[in-house]
Amino acid sequence: MPSIKVNGKRYEIEIDLQTPLLWYLRDHLGLMGAKYSCGIAECGACTVHVDGEAVLACVTPLEDVVGTSVTTIEGLAGNMADALFDAWTAEDVPQCGYCQPGQIMTASAFLSRNPKPTDAQIDEAMSGVLCRCGTYSAVRNAIHRAARRLQP
Amino acid sequence: MKEEPLAGMSRRRFLKIGALAGAGLTVGIYLGTGGERRKPPTEVWPDRKGYLKPNAWVCVGPDESVTVRVNHTEMGQGITTALAMIVAEELDADWANVRVDIAPAEALYKNPAFNCQMTAASTSVQTSWDPLRRAGAAARQMLMAAAARTWDVPIGECRTERGVVLHEESDRRLRYGELVEAAAKLAEPEQVILKKRGSFRIIGHPIPRLDTLEKINGSAVFGIDVRVPGMRNATVVHAPVFGARVVAFDATAVGQMPGVHKVFEISSGIAVVADTFWQAKTAAENIRIQWAAEEREGLSSEALRTRWTGLCGTKGKSMFRQGDVEQAFEGAARTIQAIYELPYQAHAAAEPMNCTAHVEKDRCEIWAPTQNQDGAQEAAARITGLGYDRIVVHTPFVGGGFGRRVTVDYVAEAVEISKAVRAPVKVTWTREEDMRNDFYRPAVLGMLEAALDADGRPIAWKHRIIGPDHMAHQLPRLIPTSLPYGIPRALRNTAGALASMILPRIVPGKKAIEGAAPLSYALANVAVEYVHDDPGIPLGFWRSVAFSQNVFFVESFMDEIAAAAGRDPLELRLSLLNPALRLTDVLKLAAEKANWGQPPPANWYRGLAAYDFHGTHLAAVADISVGKNDRIRVHRVVCAVNCGVVVNPKLVAAQITGGIAFGLTAALKSRITVTKGRVDQGNFDDFPLLRMDEMPDVEVHIVPSAKPPTGIGESAVPIIAPAVANAFFTATGRRIRKLPLCP
Numbered sequence: 028m029p030s031i032k033v034n035g036k037r038y039e040i041e042i043d044l045q046t047p048l049l050w051y052l053r054d055h056l057g058l059m060g061a062k063y064s065c066g067i068a069e070c071g072a073c074t075v076h077v078d079g080e081a082v083l084a085c086v087t088p089l090e091d092v093v094g095t096s097v098t099t100i101e102g103l104a105g106n107m108a109d110a111l112f113d114a115w116t117a118e119d120v121p122q123c124g125y126c127q128p129g130q131i132m133t134a135s136a137f138l139s140r141n142p143k144p145t146d147a148q149i150d151e152a153m154s155g156v157l158c159r160c161g162t163y164s165a166v167r168n169a170i171h172r173a174a175r176r177l178q179p
Numbered sequence: 180m181k182e183e184p185l186a187g188m189s190r191r192r193f194l195k196i197g198a199l200a201g202a203g204l205t206v207g208i209y210l211g212t213g214g215e216r217r218k219p220p221t222e223v224w225p226d227r228k229g230y231l232k233p234n235a236w237v238c239v240g241p242d243e244s245v246t247v248r249v250n251h252t253e254m255g256q257g258i259t260t261a262l263a264m265i266v267a268e269e270l271d272a273d274w275a276n277v278r279v280d281i282a283p284a285e286a287l288y289k290n291p292a293f294n295c296q297m298t299a300a301s302t303s304v305q306t307s308w309d310p311l312r313r314a315g316a317a318a319r320q321m322l323m324a325a326a327a328r329t330w331d332v333p334i335g336e337c338r339t340e341r342g343v344v345l346h347e348e349s350d351r352r353l354r355y356g357e358l359v360e361a362a363a364k365l366a367e368p369e370q371v372i373l374k375k376r377g378s379f380r381i382i383g384h385p386i387p388r389l390d391t392l393e394k395i396n397g398s399a400v401f402g403i404d405v406r407v408p409g410m411r412n413a414t415v416v417h418a419p420v421f422g423a424r425v426v427a428f429d430a431t432a433v434g435q436m437p438g439v440h441k442v443f444e445i446s447s448g449i450a451v452v453a454d455t456f457w458q459a460k461t462a463a464e465n466i467r468i469q470w471a472a473e474e475r476e477g478l479s480s481e482a483l484r485t486r487w488t489g490l491c492g493t494k495g496k497s498m499f500r501q502g503d504v505e506q507a508f509e510g511a512a513r514t515i516q517a518i519y520e521l522p523y524q525a526h527a528a529a530e531p532m533n534c535t536a537h538v539e540k541d542r543c544e545i546w547a548p549t550q551n552q553d554g555a556q557e558a559a560a561r562i563t564g565l566g567y568d569r570i571v572v573h574t575p576f577v578g579g580g581f582g583r584r585v586t587v588d589y590v591a592e593a594v595e596i597s598k599a600v601r602a603p604v605k606v607t608w609t610r611e612e613d614m615r616n617d618f619y620r621p622a623v624l625g626m627l628e629a630a631l632d633a634d635g636r637p638i639a640w641k642h643r644i645i646g647p648d649h650m651a652h653q654l655p656r657l658i659p660t661s662l663p664y665g666i667p668r669a670l671r672n673t674a675g676a677l678a679s680m681i682l683p684r685i686v687p688g689k690k691a692i693e694g695a696a697p698l699s700y701a702l703a704n705v706a707v708e709y710v711h712d713d714p715g716i717p718l719g720f721w722r723s724v725a726f727s728q729n730v731f732f733v734e735s736f737m738d739e740i741a742a743a744a745g746r747d748p749l750e751l752r753l754s755l756l757n758p759a760l761r762l763t764d765v766l767k768l769a770a771e772k773a774n775w776g777q778p779p780p781a782n783w784y785r786g787l788a789a790y791d792f793h794g795t796h797l798a799a800v801a802d803i804s805v806g807k808n809d810r811i812r813v814h815r816v817v818c819a820v821n822c823g824v825v826v827n828p829k830l831v832a833a834q835i836t837g838g839i840a841f842g843l844t845a846a847l848k849s850r851i852t853v854t855k856g857r858v859d860q861g862n863f864d865d866f867p868l869l870r871m872d873e874m875p876d877v878e879v880h881i882v883p884s885a886k887p888p889t890g891i892g893e894s895a896v897p898i899i900a901p902a903v904a905n906a907f908f909t910a911t912g913r914r915i916r917k918l919p920l921c922p
Contacts, residue, residue, distance in 0.1 A: 043437070046457050054412065054455035059404035060397020062578070063456075064529050065610050069863035072529060100397035115395045119387050119829055122837055123255030124394030124401075125529040125578030131395060150872035157863060159529045159579050160255045161840020162833075163874035 029093040033058070034102025040089055048092055049073045049084035052099060060100035060128045064157075071156030072125065074132040075099045081136035100128035106177065107135050114173035122160035130156050134170050143174060223248070223285060231359040233321055233367050235287040236314035237266050243342060243356035245272045247279050250288035251307075252298040252550050253390065254577035254584070255837070256892045257830040260388045262307050264826055268381040269315030269374060272355070273342035279389060284552035284572035286664075295660055296552040299585050299720060301793070301890025304826055308888050316371040324368075325361035326353050376824070376885055385829040394576070401576045402548025405535040407603040411440060412456040413596050414607055416463050417448040417616045420856040421478065421716060423470040425449060433462040442466060445595045447588065452600050456607050475856025478714055480622070483853075484520065487624040487645045487712060491518060495643055495708030498688055499696035502704030507639035511630035515743050519627070519732045519916045522850035524620035524721055527866060530578025531613040534593035537603035538563055543570045543594065544603075548577040550584040557660040558591040561672065563598060567664065581841070582720030586618045586656065611861040618719025619851055621647045623691070625732035627739075630704075635744030637755070639704035642695050642732065647713035648687035649720060655679040687711040694729030694897065699762050699791050700737070700755035716853060722841055723896035726792055731918070734788040734901035738908060748787060748905065749775055761796040762789055764882055765819040772880050773800035773817035783814060786905025788898050794889040795822045796882075799839075801875070801902035805910045811847060811920055813875040813903055821882035822889045831891050832879040838895030839877050844869040846900035847920050 028039040033056060042055065052058045052075070062072040066085050073085040076098040103111075111131050121127045130153070137144070137152040144152070149167050158166070220235040227246075231239040238246050247263040259279040267277050282288040284296055292302040319339055326344035327334040330351055337346050345352045393399040418424070428449055430442040438454035439462045449468055453459035508514060535546040536559070543563050547555045552572045559570045577584060589606065597604040608616070623646035630639035658678035659671050666674070688709045696707040721727065741751040749770050756763045766789045770776070779785055782804045789798035799818040803811055818835050825831050848867045852859045860866040904915040 050455060050457035053404075054457065057406065058397075059400070059406075062401075062530070063403065063607070064531065064578075065863050067610075067862055067864065070529075070868075100395075112392075112395055116387070116391050119391055119833075121255075121388070121391055121394040122257070122833060123529060123577065123579045124390070124399055127395050128397045147872075154870040154872045157529070157868045157870065159527060159581075159841070159844075159868060161837035161869065161874065163840070163869075163871040164836065164876065165833075167871065 031089070031092060031094070032096040034098060040093065042089070044090035044093070045088050047085055048075070048082075048087045048089055048097070051089055052084060058099050058101050062125055062128060064125070069157070070126070071133055072129040074129040074156065076132060076136060079136065079139070081133050100132055103132065103135060107138060110173040110176045111135055111169070114169040114176070117172060118165045118169040120162050120165040120169050122162055126156060126158045130158065130166050134166070134173070138170065138174060138177065142177060144170065218285060218287060220287060223287060229360065231318060231321065231363045233318045234314045236311055237270065237318050239318060239322070239355050239359050241356045241359050243273070243276045243354060245270065245277045247277060248282045248288070249279050250282040250290065250296060251303040252574050252577050252580065252584070253281065254298070254550065254580035256303070256834060257388050257827070258298070258303050259390060260386065261304055261826045261830055262311055263389060264381050264386060265308060265311040266315040268379055269312045270319045271339040271341065274381060274386065276342060277389070281574045284556045284570070289553070295554070295657070297554070297585065298550045298580070299582065301795075301892045301894060304888045305890055312373055313371050316373050317367050320368045320371060321362040321365050322355050322358045324365055325358045329353065329358070329361060382824070382826050383828070386827055387829070390576075399576050401530055401578050402535070402546060403530055403533045403578070403607060405546040405575055405605060407535060407537060407546070410535065410603040410605055411452050411454060411600065412459050412607065413450055413452045413604050414456065414459040414463050414609065415445070415448050415450050415592055415612065416466065416468060417612055418470050419615070420470065420472050420475055422475075423472040426469040426471050428469065429467040432465045432467075436462050436465070441600055443599060445592060445599075447592055450592070450596045452596060452604060460609060472856070478716075478856040479854050480522065480852040483622065483714055488518070490645045490710050490712060491624065491626045491643065493710050495645070495710035496688055497706065498692045498709050499705060499707040502639070504639050504641060504704045504706040507704040508628070508630045511638065512633040513743070514628060514630050515739060516626070516628045517736055517739055517914070517916055519625045519735065521623050521728050521731065521918055522852060523622045523716060524845050524849065525614050525617045525851050525860070525866060526579070526581045526583035526721060527614065527849070527863075527868065528579030528581055528583055531608045531610055532589040533605060533607040534590045535603065535605040536590070536593035536597040538594060538598040538601075541565070541569060544573070545570065545590060545594065546573045546575055547587070547590045548575055548584060549587055549590060550577070550580045550582070551587055553660050554585070554587040554657070555590040558587050559594045561659070561668070562591060562594045564668065581722040582724070583617060586653070586719050610863070614861050614866060615858040617851075618652065618717045620721030620724075620727060621649055621718050623728045625728070627732060627736040629736065629740050631740065631744055635746055637702060637740050640698070640702045641706050643708045643710060644691055644695060644729070645710040645712060646691065647716075647718060648691040648711060649718035649724065650690040651683040651687045651713065652718040653720065654686055655682045658682070683713075687713070691725050692729065693724060694726035694790065695733060698733065699760065700752070701757060702755065722838070723792070723893040726790070726893075726897040727842070727845065730788065730790050730897035731900045731904070734790065735904050735914070735916070738786070738901070738905040739914065742908065752789060761821045761882070762791055762798070765789065765796045765821050766798040768819035768880055768882060769798035769800050769817050772819065772878065773802070775800055784906045784910035786902045786907070786909060788901040788905065790897065792890070792894040792897070795820065795891060795894040797894055797898055799898045799902050801899065801906050803903055803906040803910065805907060809911070809921065811903065811907060813843060813873070813899075815876045815878070816899065816902070817878045817880070818895065818898065819880045819882060820891075820894070821884055822891050822894070823884050823886040824888045825881055826888060828881055831881060834891045835879045835895040836877040838893065839899045840869050840874060842896040842899040843873070843875070843903070846903055846918055847873070850919050
């Protein structure tokens with residue numbers, strides 16, 4: 028039986044492996060933090076981590092992630108997570124909030140690679156995550172804030 | 180307990196027969212059938228035993244908790260925080276103890292602006308300001324009275340501070356939680372005493388939102404996240420062509436698919452019910468459906484454009500007129516004319532349309548991400564035949580409304596499907612269904628003409644608007660909801676059907692010209708006309724509605740006049756504005772903060788715009804640069820706003836910034852076009868939204884004001900398109916009269 032680890036817990040996958048990871052997380056595991064918005068890798072609302080890398084769960088079939096370790100917003104933890112959640116709170120980032128789990132998951136993977144980013148680097152890394160409410164400046168400020176706190 | 184007066188509400192919905200009940204009765208009696216009635220305020224807090232429940236808006240617990248009922252949908256604007264702040268201020272509560280609770284659909288919670296529970300038209304704070312202050316103040320007075328009685332001192336010697344009543348002379352203090360039991364026995368005060376504005380310690384302060392943590396850690400429940408035991412997931416396939424009905428469908432290919440329960444026709448298309456959304460969506464793609472029409476010849480954006488351009492020479496219905504426009508044009512030293520055009524726009528909220536419903540024999544429960552709780556309730560009542568009191572409406576968090584969710588078509592689908600399969604069902608639309616089954620912002624043409632005198636002063640203004648009116652589509656939908664409770668179902672349905680036939684002929688015009696007249700600018704001779712031409716593409720309320728169109732026309736054309744007269748755009752506007760107007764102040768403030776008149780940084784160009792949005796005054800200066808192929812980059816927007824008393828400056832700044840982002844998407848990137856009755860766009864690849872690297876720095880400057888609050892949620896959307904188009908003219912000498920600028 029193919030299996031997958033989600034937020035540290037192992038699951039045996041009993042459904043069609045063509046099912047996108049997003050719908051496995053949402054409708055089978057009840058993890059509703061990753062969001063559906065476009066379904067075609069255009070908006071980033073469904074971003075989760077697969078073995079630490081940001082992945083768009085809406086276009087990732089389960090067969091591609093069998094045996095991996097998946098982290099969703101519900102399972103994001105550690106120094107990086109604390110810094111991001113605190114920064115998002117301090118900057119009062121969300122409006123409707125629908126895209127924010129995707130923003131944070133993308134930012135987290137990005138900051139792990141680039142702990143001291145410039146504005147332009149943040150814009151480039153985050154430009155795949157759409158926010159209809161226009162919270163972009165607040166997201167950018169929050170990423171800088173988190174990065175400052177994570178400096179050794 | 181004193182009945183809350185229906186202050187400011189129109190009486191359409193309630194047939195007040197107080198006269199029949201006889202003099203001396205202070206409580207109005209409202210005619211109702213099917214058990215529908217207006218509950219006394221205490222009955223809307225059924226689970227709060229031992230709490231102080233002075234009214235429908237706030238209750239205080241023995242555990243010091245302060246719960247504020249919010250009768251508006253939280254869809255990004257931060258309304259839960261703003262309304263809680265108003266109550267907490269007058270209650271003098273400890274902000275750390277304040278919680279919010281979204282109100283159920285209930286007569287007490289109607290928005291007085293519409294006599295309907297609805298979050299729309301930027302009315303939430305302005306309509307709640309006075310009643311919520313009074314609600315908080317009443318609770319505070321009762322707590323003070325309880326303390327005074329306990330200590331046997333005059334109430335005048337007591338005061339409150341952050342959730343505590345104090346008697347300083349005797350150095351005694353009691354926390355609110357310790358007083359609720361005694362306070363609950365007291366009558367609500369006849370007269371409430373409101374705080375002096377100068378003593379506000381919550382209102383006007385940049386308090387963090389109450390909902391941030393749950394929105395970032397994934398625990399916030401949006402409509403699409405609702406899960407109910409035994410729930411099935413459904414999706415709906417709608418007609419690919421506007422107005423086409425199902426002729427036949429063949430679902431044999433999906434019969435063996437795992438998890439698929441049922442495929443059947445509903446009023447709006449074909450419903451597919453499965454265990455999970457993915458199963459439903461996959462099945463939906465494998466159903467062959469024959470529609471009554473596969474295309475509608477002639478219903479195309481290009482054909483509409485040709486037709487409307489031809490209508491520019493047609494005299495329209497006179498919507499606003501002052502002075503003698505014809506004479507002024509005859510005597511003019513020169514005249515100028517311009518035709519502008521704007522496309523249909525989709526709302527494209529992040530969360531696609533969805534709704535969960537559970538229809539049972541004698542009750543119906545709905546979890547609806549809606550801006551229109553009463554509309555949701557009416558749709559469910561119509562479909563199930565149940566009375567309103569049998570229909571419970573829960574409002575989860577909403578992933579963007581922007582006016583789309585005033586229309587409750589998707590709620591009706593969930594109810595219809597749940598009723599058919601006799602199980603709780605969540606209906607979720609794909610993004611493509613969402614984009615192709617929207618109630619769009621109308622496309623429109625605007626022809627403007629100005630007459631100038633020999634000194635370059637505009638002396639006359641003509642504005643002809645050609646296109647459909649969204650209200651002709653929406654008002655009939657709202658009629659069955661706004662009828663008195665006593666109207667029986669059959670009559671209600673008939674009234675709705677009649678409204679659909681009659682109103683579209685009567686209502687067009689008034690709403691389509693919003694933002695075009697009356698003008699803030701002092702022009703002696705003005706004529707605004709409307710030519711109604713509606714191809715039948717469904718229309719709805721799109722954040723800022725017709726202002727999003729008419730402000731682009733008016734503020735662009737004002738710049739054209741300035742250019743024709745060789746005058747500075749700011750100087751021209753100020754010369755036409757009464758110095759006492761709020762608009763003059765915001766225009767001056769935005770210009771000053773943006774260094775208007777000083778050269779901008781190298782390769783940056785400036786444009787400005789200003790207007791009055793239902794009493795909220797805004798002005799903005801945009802700094803842009805223009806790259807290869809006229810690629811526009813908006814670097815900075817300086818916006819000044821006067822919206823009366825500000826409850827929370829952070830929320831105001833966020834709405835201004837977000838409104839500019841929303842407006843900039845429409846100005847630069849997105850549009851809906853139609854070819855032979857089909858929408859050409861379907862997802863964010865062909866309906867692109869603004870991205871982070873395209874977001875300008877937005878500076879918001881708020882003009883201090885002691886006037887009652889006005890709306891903010893929609894107000895900034897219209898400002899950015901003309902400001903950017905005017906800056907583009909400064910940069911290139913070319914005028915942009917058609918949006919989006921770089922599709």
